[in-house]
Amino acid sequence: MKNLTLINDDCLRALKNIPDNSVDLIVTDPPYFQVKKDAWDNQWPNVEAFLSWLDDVNTELWRVLKPSGTLYLFCGSKLASDTELLIRQRFNVLSHIVWAKPNGPWRRMHKEDLRTFFPSTERIIMCEHYGSEGYAKGASSYHKKCTSLKQEVFAPLINYFKQAKETAGITSKQINAATGTQMASHWFSASQWKLPNEAQYRALQALFKSVLTPLTQSYSQLEKQRIELGTQYGELVKSHDELKAEYARLRRPFTVTKEVPYTDVWTFAPVQYYPGKHPCEKPAALLEHVINSSSRENEVVLDCFMGSGSTGRASLKLNRQFIGIEMDSAIFKQAESFISR
Template sequence: YGAESKAKNDAGYALKCAELKGEVFAPLIDYFITAKNQLNITGKEIEKHMRSYMHRHWFSYSQWKLPNKSQYEKLQQLFSQKATEKRLASSLSKSHHQLNLTHDELQRDYSELMKNYDELKRQYENLRRPFSVTKDVPYTDVWNFPHVLYYPGKHPCEKPAALLKHIINASSSSGHAVADFFMGSGSTVKAAIQLGRQAIGVELETDRFLQTQKEIENLSQSLRQLKDPYPC
């Protein structure tokens, strides 16, 4: 219940919860709906016999509930009477004890699914990295990073390393893979390696690719030396 209550605070979760519950409890729900349809009993007939509107929860996927023992036995009386009148096989023939056993089993399945959802939700939240904001500007789509100054061999579209690290930190965790399919000077790949990520780079221009590959190899070697300055 705690997991379900917590998850229901999420936008749109209540609808998904109802759909899931309908799927899990479908064997019981279908048992009631099929019995009603077989005897062609109307909602008004059930209301009159039961003197309540609870049939909407017993014979529908929406907000379904299992009737208690006294309610169920009263329903059985009506369905038995209708079956006799129409010379059809008796309906709602299972005992309330049988239904309770099935209900408890399905409830355990539903609760387990809710726990799994809560765990997946927790893992997802741990993966998210909010973008940096300030007290004065709590929400912003504008990032300010100095552009890359000119140097011999500079790629015309090279992105600032600080910007790329900001993006990578905001969208991944250590050990994750970062892919750049327009690698260019390799700024994204270099930033990813420096942050402990795996990196994949793709570049169309052969000369640029070879130059970038050499730079990345030198960077990787420098990082290894910093990590272990006295290798055996």
């Protein structure tokens, strides 16, 4: 099937065959450790061994996720704090989402027998690469590119002010006091550079003249030069529309509206029991919300603990490419059938 890659293998072994920086969105639900009775959730001798294994998985996820990508990792409430701390070693955590299920087995329980509060939630750790707005893994952001272009075009004016300040030995505090502003860092450095207005420039001329290092150019000369350079800058930006679009795509996609959950508490109803249901199957509405919020059409979605295949089905429905990895052969065949039908 087009846009679909399904792999029946151990996740760590399979992940090593996926190229670096090739996945736009990872939505995955690894074992929670001793939450389910199934063998796959009880294969580690202790919590430390489980977390060590999960860190190995995170290492591979970090490698395959694009600089602009997003990771959503499901975890149980019991080890949620340990899991988040582990993830923070490699990723910048954006949200610790609480999936508060509106119904579940606790309704049938004898409440008086409880010895602690019943865990009716699951957690979803949403994260990105550190510095993902273009600085992670060697990428350059749209903002950084535009800033660089502006500094290059306005360099003659920027250097005029910077060199005058350095020659005069005047401090930013003196400049701010003389002009009644807090704009010294904008006028006399390349960062967020701005031309002072005429009254401010006259105050600067008086200040610099007092230390025998006058600002020699008239304000009309500077303003004329600023307009000319501004026109040049505008033409450059306009002529680089395609390049701008490319830079914009380096940003991590994220889109929500008032019609969908936009806080970090979600109340999607869990999947009701049916014959053959995977014990960890996630609701389609939840998965579609994640995919719509954090990816674009035709981008690549990865689930390295595919289980029922619900992430794959949601991805194809929303016109994304999907890579699914599942170790258990029987579950893999069931997921393959579920996604394809």
